[in-house]
Amino acid sequence: MQRHLISAADLTRDDAVLILDTAEEMARVADRPIKKLPTLRGRTVVNLFFEDSTRTRISFEAAEKRLSADVINFSAKGSSVSKGESLKDTAQTLEAMGVDAVVIRHGASGAPYRLATSGWIDAVVINAGDGTHQHPTQALLDAFTMRRRLTGRDAGLGQDLSGRRVTIVGDVLHSRVARSNVDLLHTLGAEVTLVAPPTLLPVGVESWPCEVSYDLDATLPKSDAVMMLRVQRERMNAAFFPTEREYSRRYGLDGERMARMPEHAVVMHPGPMVRGMEITAEVADSPRCTVVEQVANGVSIRMAVLYLLLGGNEPAVTHTRTEEK
Amino acid sequence: MSKILIRGAKVLGGEPQDVLIDGETIAQVGAGLSAEGAEVVAADGKVLLPGLVDLHTHLREPGREDSETVLTGTRAAASGGYTAVFAMANTFPVADTAGVVEQVWRLGREHGYCDVRPIGAVTVGLEGRKLAELGAMHESAAGVTVFSDDGKCVDDAVIMRRALEYVKAFGGVVAQHAQEPRLTEGAQMNEGVVSAELGLGGWPAVAEESIIARDVLLAEHVGSRVHICHLSTAGSVEIVRWAKSRGIDVTAEVTPHHLLLTDEMVRTYNPVYKVNPPLRTERDVHALREALADGTIDIVATDHAPHPHEDKDCEWAAAAMGMVGLETALSVVQATMVDTGLLDWAGVADRMSLAPARIGRATGHGRPVSAGEPANLTLVDTAYRGRVDPAGFASRSRNTPYEGRELPGRVTHTWLRGKATLVDGKLT
Numbered sequence: 001m002q003r004h005l006i007s008a009a010d011l012t013r014d015d016a017v018l019i020l021d022t023a024e025e026m027a028r029v030a031d032r033p034i035k036k037l038p039t040l041r042g043r044t045v046v047n048l049f050f051e052d053s054t055r056t057r058i059s060f061e062a063a064e065k066r067l068s069a070d071v072i073n074f075s076a077k078g079s080s081v082s083k084g085e086s087l088k089d090t091a092q093t094l095e096a097m098g099v100d101a102v103v104i105r106h107g108a109s110g111a112p113y114r115l116a117t118s119g120w121i122d123a124v125v126i127n128a129g130d131g132t133h134q135h136p137t138q139a140l141l142d143a144f145t146m147r148r149r150l151t152g153r154d155a156g157l158g159q160d161l162s163g164r165r166v167t168i169v170g171d172v173l174h175s176r177v178a179r180s181n182v183d184l185l186h187t188l189g190a191e192v193t194l195v196a197p198p199t200l201l202p203v204g205v206e207s208w209p210c211e212v213s214y215d216l217d218a219t220l221p222k223s224d225a226v227m228m229l230r231v232q233r234e235r236m237n238a239a240f241f242p243t244e245r246e247y248s249r250r251y252g253l254d255g256e257r258m259a260r261m262p263e264h265a266v267v268m269h270p271g272p273m274v275r276g277m278e279i280t281a282e283v284a285d286s287p288r289c290t291v292v293e294q295v296a297n298g299v300s301i302r303m304a305v306l307y308l309l310l311g312g313n314e315p316a317v318t319h320t321r322t323e324e325k
Numbered sequence: 326m327s328k329i330l331i332r333g334a335k336v337l338g339g340e341p342q343d344v345l346i347d348g349e350t351i352a353q354v355g356a357g358l359s360a361e362g363a364e365v366v367a368a369d370g371k372v373l374l375p376g377l378v379d380l381h382t383h384l385r386e387p388g389r390e391d392s393e394t395v396l397t398g399t400r401a402a403a404s405g406g407y408t409a410v411f412a413m414a415n416t417f418p419v420a421d422t423a424g425v426v427e428q429v430w431r432l433g434r435e436h437g438y439c440d441v442r443p444i445g446a447v448t449v450g451l452e453g454r455k456l457a458e459l460g461a462m463h464e465s466a467a468g469v470t471v472f473s474d475d476g477k478c479v480d481d482a483v484i485m486r487r488a489l490e491y492v493k494a495f496g497g498v499v500a501q502h503a504q505e506p507r508l509t510e511g512a513q514m515n516e517g518v519v520s521a522e523l524g525l526g527g528w529p530a531v532a533e534e535s536i537i538a539r540d541v542l543l544a545e546h547v548g549s550r551v552h553i554c555h556l557s558t559a560g561s562v563e564i565v566r567w568a569k570s571r572g573i574d575v576t577a578e579v580t581p582h583h584l585l586l587t588d589e590m591v592r593t594y595n596p597v598y599k600v601n602p603p604l605r606t607e608r609d610v611h612a613l614r615e616a617l618a619d620g621t622i623d624i625v626a627t628d629h630a631p632h633p634h635e636d637k638d639c640e641w642a643a644a645a646m647g648m649v650g651l652e653t654a655l656s657v658v659q660a661t662m663v664d665t666g667l668l669d670w671a672g673v674a675d676r677m678s679l680a681p682a683r684i685g686r687a688t689g690h691g692r693p694v695s696a697g698e699p700a701n702l703t704l705v706d707t708a709y710r711g712r713v714d715p716a717g718f719a720s721r722s723r724n725t726p727y728e729g730r731e732l733p734g735r736v737t738h739t740w741l742r743g744k745a746t747l748v749d750g751k752l753t
Contacts, residue, residue, distance in 0.1 A: 087640050108642035109513075109524040110594030117593075118638075131642070133524030176524060203529070204521030 004116040004125040005305055008136040008184040013160055016188055020144050021157050022304035023297070029066060030300065037303075039311050040069035043100045048090070049128070050076040050106045055271060055295065056128050056138075060103050063302035067311075072099070087111060088120045095121040101310055102126070109133035109176075124309050132174050138270055139180035141301040143188055145294050146225050149266050162189030167219050169195045169251060170229030170278050171240075173202050177270045178229060182210050195219050197251065199240045200231075216251055220260045227268040228253055228278045248277060255282040266290050328352070329743070330360045334368035334704060336694045338670025341370060346700040349742040353696055366738060368704055374674045376408025376701030376739065378681040378690050379651065380471070380500070380578060381554060381626035384410070384441070386432065387425070388417025393631040393721045395432035398651070399439040401629070401720035403746035405651040406703035406736035407439055409682065409690045410629075414446040415476040421446035421457035423465035430467035438746050442687055445469040447488045447499060451477050456488060463495045470686040473500035475554055476601070478536060480506050485540060489549035498576075498684065500552040501540050503561070504602065508532035513642060515588040515603040523591060525641065528603045530558040537561050541568035541575050550574035552684055555628050557583045557602040559612035566621045576684050578626035579613050581650055581657035586610075586726060596637045596644030597726050600630070617676060618667040624681045627654045631722030649720050653713060655705060656732035663707075664733060670707075689742075704738035711735065719752060 001015045011019070029035055045064045049057050057073070064071045074094065091102065101124040104112045109131030116125040129135040147156040150164060166185050172178040172194050185192045192210035194201065205212055213219050220226065231251075233244060241247045248254075258267060267279075267289040275281050283289060329346040336342050336354065343358035344351060379402065385393035393401075395412075402410045412429050414420035420429060426443035433441025445462035449455045451474045462469040472492060479485045479501060488499050509532045514520050516527025537553055541564065544551040553565065556577045568575045582600060587607050590598040598604060616622040630647025637644050650657075658677065662668040668676070682691025692698040712731050715723040739747035746753055 086635065086638070087643075088638060106640065108640040110642075111640040113594045114640050118595075131524050179522070179524060202521035203516050203527055204518040207518040207521070 001308060003309070005136050005309060006113050006116055006125065006127045007134045008139045008180040011136070011184065011187060013187050013189070016140070016143065016184060017158060017160055019140055019301065019304050019308060020147060022308060023144050023300040024153065024157060026303040026307070027297070027300040030296070036066055036068060038068050039307055040064070040067040043310055044070045044072065044098055045101045045103060045306065046072040046074055046094050046099045048074050048094065048102050048104045051129070053105050053129065056105060059295070059298040060128060060302050062299045063306055066299070067303055067306055069306070087115065088118070091115055091121045095123055099123050101306065103128050105129045107131055126305060126309065129176055131176065133176050133179065135176040135180045136184070137298070137302055137305060138177050139184040140305070141294055141298040142181055142227065142268060142270070143184055144297050144301055145268065145290050146266070148297070149290060150224055150264065160188040161185060164190040164224045165193070165222055166190050166225045166227065167193045167195055167223040168227045168229065169216060169253070171200045171231045171235065172196045172205070172229070173200045175229050181227065182208050186210065193219050195251065197241055200235070217257065217260065220257060221262065223261055223265050225266050225268055226253065226261060229270070230272060230274055231278045233274070233277065244277060252278050252280065253283050254280040258283050258286065258288065268294060270294070328363035329366060329740070330358060330363040331366045331368050331373060331704065332360070334371055334373035335670070336373045337674050338372050341368070344373060344694065344702070346740065346743050349700055351694065351696055351698050351700050354694060366704070371737065372670050372705045372707050373694060374406070374670065374703045374705060375678040375692055375694055376690060376703050376741065377406045377655065377677045378685070378687055379407050379410040379627050379629065380624060380681040380685050381475070382410040382412055382629045382651065383415070383631065383647070384412040384429065385416065385631060387428065392633050395429060395441060396436045397719065397721040398629070398631070399433060399436055399441060400752050401649070401651040401718065402439040403739045403741070403752060404719045404736065405653070406655050406705065406739050407651060408701040408703070408739065408741045409440040409442060409687050411442045411444050411471055411685050413475045414444050414473060415451055419446050419450050420444065421449050421451070423458065423461040426462050426467040426469050427465050437741070437744070438752070439741060440687070440690065442471070442685060443467045443469055444471045444473050444475070444500065447472045447474045447479050448484060453477065453479055453481055453484060456484065456491065459488070459492055459497065460495065463497060470497050471500055471552070472497055473502065473554065475500065475502045478502050478504040478506060480536070482539060482543070486543050486547060489544055489551060490547045493549050496686065498550050498552050500554050501536065502554050503533045503536035503540070505532040505536050513599070514591045515605045517588065517606060519588045519591055523594070525591070530560050530605070533558055533602055534560040534564055537564050541565070541573050544575060545571065545573045550576070553577040555580050555583065555602055555626065556613070556622060557605050557609065559609045562612045562616040562621055566616070569621065576623040577621070578624045579617055579622045580628045581625060581654045582648055582726060583613055584610065584617070584661040585657050590726070594641050596639065596641050597648070597724055599641060599644050599646050600648050601646040614661055614665070614667055617662060618672070623676070624684065625654065625658055625677050626681065627651050631720055632724045633722060637724050647724065649718070649722050649725050652718050652720060653725060653727050653732065655736060656734045659707060659734040660732055700740050700743040702740045703736055706735045706737050707733065709733065709735040
């Protein structure tokens, strides 16, 4: 595995399966009365968030704390960044305080890559979402959720997602989640279909390792998992689609459409959901929808990533599995 | 001024000859010329070209002297073999009045490294709404003949039409920065396979091509000439080729970086590759090289765009657009056009000196290397191979995309009207 986690495309199949398997071990910690491991004791992780994000930051923070890391939260608002400080100076300032890893969320695509490769700092860099580029831990937690639901918690260990058909629906153009998922799911052997109005697909999408369709109804019966992406209402002001209602009619997931999916198929959403836009309340609240599980799984995945990038050779979980049962 | 004898220079890449400079002019060209009373420069098979002319340079003064001044920019020009540069109008204040263009022109004269021909803004403040006083700039001491809102497109079709018409009265030319603004809102790089993957805002080729198509038709309609700045796509080449075949009076330039680099470089997210227009694809690069070879594209212009380090040492989206180019242009042209067999040195002289001087009406520049002509000359060691080291640049800025890259050729001497501005690679 590479030293940093910048893009889902940097992960090999074996890297990805290792992260998913490690996350399963981490998930068991959450079932214990004391949800904490000493693995990263004495290590410092900074959550460097230049963009507002409650759920991703909290998820990373929970993961870091469960691994006993010292956590520093830095949000750009009200900080020196809003006074014009550069990314380089901010990062160097933090590293001077002895930071071992930087979890970065940034509105500019490529900012984590720059941080990891420009020689500005030595710390491990973990991308928590950059512009419309990548959000690798989201893709990992999505793959983890799919493997659990479709293959099983124990049966899934060591397995990839070969042959699984995943449909990703919505604003692909502006979505880092879609890019990361296409890369990772392809690496894990799944067949991905993107469904969106042509205006919300990037020019160049034809080179991605996936299929593209404009027809949601034709794709649903052939899906093991359907991932709905958030569609911001403001997009219609830039003529990406005519109205919210038209978008919902053509690309929204309601109960009727969900019924056309195979019985075992799940509905996923990276959150935050826009109910009534890309997903109806009926679908969002149905047992087939994994949105809450995805949040829980996010903590396990981020623990696994932090452990694998920072933890070194020590086993993450020292107790045997029989003890936990 | 004394005499200088350049011994054994391949004039425009031809057989070695001697060239005698007397004062400001070339006195004699021939074999075995007498060195009596002359300082001898042993050319030893180096190539002698007419002094290069850059139709597209950003000197940044007035306003951004932290990135370049007329002095540092013209020193960079002399280093790169240039004897005349056209200074773009997007300074602070904008070069949209006779006062500003005269200031820039005078600074160039005082420093004496290279003739500075200011370009006047087409519209007041580069805002695209109201014509600047084009006639006053032309009649000023600076004698402006080229007008451009470069950095911004004259996107209003009526303003563009009027500008094209108006400058006919004094033989001026409008140089268009072809970029449809609505199609490039938030654009960060060429729109295509790479932008889709990197998640950077796409800059479609059509945003350039649609403006060029409109402007050649406008030029035809009003019977004016139009110049297209930094043409960057295969589609733009096709439009200009079509326009020329119709007899439309259009000229076009290509930058050295668009002849060499592609949008694949952006995968590094290193803003040193961020430029306007953006780096395009391999296919575009080949189309541009062929068009420069066959004359569809008339000239190479550097679009030398200095920026201070901090404007590039940051994340991609926050970085400034542009690259320095004066000191590497000839090497890039040798690598992409001469060493590939697409163009000989006479062709290089045409594309980098004769044609740009003609388009910009730079009197005394872009002349043949023959007796009686002004001694504006450039001597190039074409056998040289070396890595680009920005630390050695004369420019105040270092934002080159070629750092560490091996490029052929090195300018060793530059003469501006008989006065050496560069000797053995060192500025005088």
